[in-house]
Amino acid sequence: DSGVTQTPKHLITATGQRVTLRCSPRSGDLSVYWYQQSLDQGLQFLIQYYNGEERAKGNILERFSAQQFPDLHSELNLSSLELGDSALYFCASSLAVSTDTQYFGPGTRLTVL
């Protein structure tokens, strides 16, 4: 167990809908990363937050947004969902921006029908 928690574990929704994925980092970790894992694109970095501030952005779609709250948990919001958004979404955390090791959560499997 990495200490990173993600909810929900599974999410099934319809095209055009909006969902929110939640991540709680390991105790004491200030940095949160979001990754998308799909069969055709592999593991892709979406966005990083550090202590509430956005630090880095990957190929995240404009329909997707994220935030990190004062208690350091993070939420990834996906809107106007399309079939191609079906994937595993992982959250990872690390102690600080100067820390190499990222610890991954168990993921949220999103299915868009």
Next chain:
Amino acid sequence: QQQVKQSPQSLIVQKGGISIINCAYENTAFDYFPWYQQFPGKGPALLIAIRPDVSEKKEGRFTISFNKSAKQFSLHIMDSQPGDSATYFCAASRSSGDKLTFGTGTRLAVRP
């Protein structure tokens, strides 16, 4: 320039054998190279990592070999066990705390 290429896509090894997975990168700014292990239904878990200032790092049965001039690194699993059956991802990042760029993964099956 951010790509990390991984091979093979899948690998079958007999119990007790050596599993070898290779990765190559293009971006010379990468300076941290971790390997992650992922079991079905689980998130990736850090297995072992290396920085370019050393050519090899060993932890138990797992060894990373690093060739800076060739921009290649590989994972060797000695005495492979059925419990090692998983998907392995190499990754790279530019600096501490930076985003990880992942390879495409290698599905390893260790036959008893």
